[in-house]
Amino acid sequence: MGGDIGDRKGNSVKRILIGVAAVVVIVVAIVLVRTALVGAPPPLEASPPPISVNSMDVAKHLAAAIRFKTISYGNGVHDDQKNAQLDAFRTWMEQTYPAFHHAATREIIGKSLLFTWKGKNPNEKPILLMAHMDVVPVVPGTAKDWAHDPFRGDIADGFVWGRGAIDDKGCLITLLDAAERLAQSGFTPERTIMFAFGQDEEVGGRQGNGQIAKILAARHVHFAWVLDEGGAIFNEPFPGVQQSVAFMAVAEKGYLTLQLIAHGTGGHSSRPTHDLAIARLSDAVLKVVNHPFASGIDDVQREQFSVLAPYMPFFQKMILSNLWLTGPIVAGMLERNPETAAMMHTTIAPTMISGGVKDNVLPPDATATINFRLHQRDTIQSVIAHVRKVIDDPRVDVRALTETQDEASKVSDLHDANGKFVVAAIRDTFNGIPVAPLVTTGATDSRHYLPIADDVYRLDPFHMGPEDMSRIHGTNERLAIGDIGPAVAFYMRLMQNLK
Numbered sequence: 001m002g003g004d005i006g007d008r009k010g011n012s013v014k015r016i017l018i019g020v021a022a023v024v025v026i027v028v029a030i031v032l033v034r035t036a037l038v039g040a041p042p043p044l045e046a047s048p049p050p051i052s053v054n055s056m057d058v059a060k061h062l063a064a065a066i067r068f069k070t071i072s073y074g075n076g077v078h079d080d081q082k083n084a085q086l087d088a089f090r091t092w093m094e095q096t097y098p099a100f101h102h103a104a105t106r107e108i109i110g111k112s113l114l115f116t117w118k119g120k121n122p123n124e125k126p127i128l129l130m131a132h133m134d135v136v137p138v139v140p141g142t143a144k145d146w147a148h149d150p151f152r153g154d155i156a157d158g159f160v161w162g163r164g165a166i167d168d169k170g171c172l173i174t175l176l177d178a179a180e181r182l183a184q185s186g187f188t189p190e191r192t193i194m195f196a197f198g199q200d201e202e203v204g205g206r207q208g209n210g211q212i213a214k215i216l217a218a219r220h221v222h223f224a225w226v227l228d229e230g231g232a233i234f235n236e237p238f239p240g241v242q243q244s245v246a247f248m249a250v251a252e253k254g255y256l257t258l259q260l261i262a263h264g265t266g267g268h269s270s271r272p273t274h275d276l277a278i279a280r281l282s283d284a285v286l287k288v289v290n291h292p293f294a295s296g297i298d299d300v301q302r303e304q305f306s307v308l309a310p311y312m313p314f315f316q317k318m319i320l321s322n323l324w325l326t327g328p329i330v331a332g333m334l335e336r337n338p339e340t341a342a343m344m345h346t347t348i349a350p351t352m353i354s355g356g357v358k359d360n361v362l363p364p365d366a367t368a369t370i371n372f373r374l375h376q377r378d379t380i381q382s383v384i385a386h387v388r389k390v391i392d393d394p395r396v397d398v399r400a401l402t403e404t405q406d407e408a409s410k411v412s413d414l415h416d417a418n419g420k421f422v423v424a425a426i427r428d429t430f431n432g433i434p435v436a437p438l439v440t441t442g443a444t445d446s447r448h449y450l451p452i453a454d455d456v457y458r459l460d461p462f463h464m465g466p467e468d469m470s471r472i473h474g475t476n477e478r479l480a481i482g483d484i485g486p487a488v489a490f491y492m493r494l495m496q497n498l499k
């Protein structure tokens, strides 16, 4: 009997082992088949030769544009100086781009500019091309770290140097040069093209594109698509990927700032109660930070990985083409890097805290400010509800700063007619490079047009290496002269190919 039980045990162990081995073999087979299905990267399409553009002429325009100190400090600081610079910049544009100014109608809205270039077919929805004219300040004390003065507009070593060289005068000038060349040739677009150049993107854009969007909405203008800054052509988009890839942003995160105001019993610090505003506030902030929002690989990232996978070495390809199995590992890796983590969920950033006026007085209130960047999964209302729920204290008020809040944007389609059109212009211009979608973690002025556009895309048509991102809003911002001609060609193609 004892031997029987031993046999049966031995048999069932054997069966379990065979079962496990079979599962492992099946899993390995699926992983390998899925990896193999990714296949080799598609050949780069032979595209027509790029439109020849004398990059140096455009580089000189960009250098001149950088010399206008159109700096946004925010809160009205130095706005008089900035407005005078914007006026001078506008006059310079008139003189530099006469054919475009003749072909298109200009409206001055605040200090921002709206151009309308009437198309042949008034029944087709217009499109909107965007760039902003303002720049961020140079951080005090860092001007000496620049290889070239940030507002001198130097052209040296193959680059145009200065604040705004990329963000966003690079886009603005290449776009204007593209339009000027077409206007000079007597070109009329098939459908109406509008151009919106904002004055205050770096401080929220409410005076510039916020107003333009309202005016256009009142006129019942509705765009097929909008193209603004955001995204870029990354030379090394992923460890192990040697192919440059255009990352076009199809969405941007939302923005919400909440103030937590904790109440307690004020009084003399020699006789404290247990009802302490600062302790209550600290507790509330920790509760919020320790209850993160839902996170994970979303549809945009899945599509991004599927575009990148063919260019990856075998191991990475295997990991990314088997997210059904490796998803949690990949998500974990992305979570460890703040930059990639920010793409996966609504972020929580306590940025300011205040309370009390004297070392021996208990304050009756204390306030903390927390900034949230909303993932598409969450809404302003759901974030506020989450924060209230985790704090769960009636003596902590939660107040939203409504003047700066924005919901996470809708996700635009890369595969509808609009998306295909823009992607084709990118591929035709940049030797057939792959185009992957992206959600930008920063905000752009294009969000003002979300209610009056079918699709909103965001791309800086320039190549960027891993170290170039820190130059934007940082030190030694510069644009390669080699990037200028293709960018002009890209914008020309967009306008010429419109149907």
Ligand SMILES: [Zn+2]
Binding pocket: 132, 167, 168, 201, 229
């Ligand atoms: Zn910008």
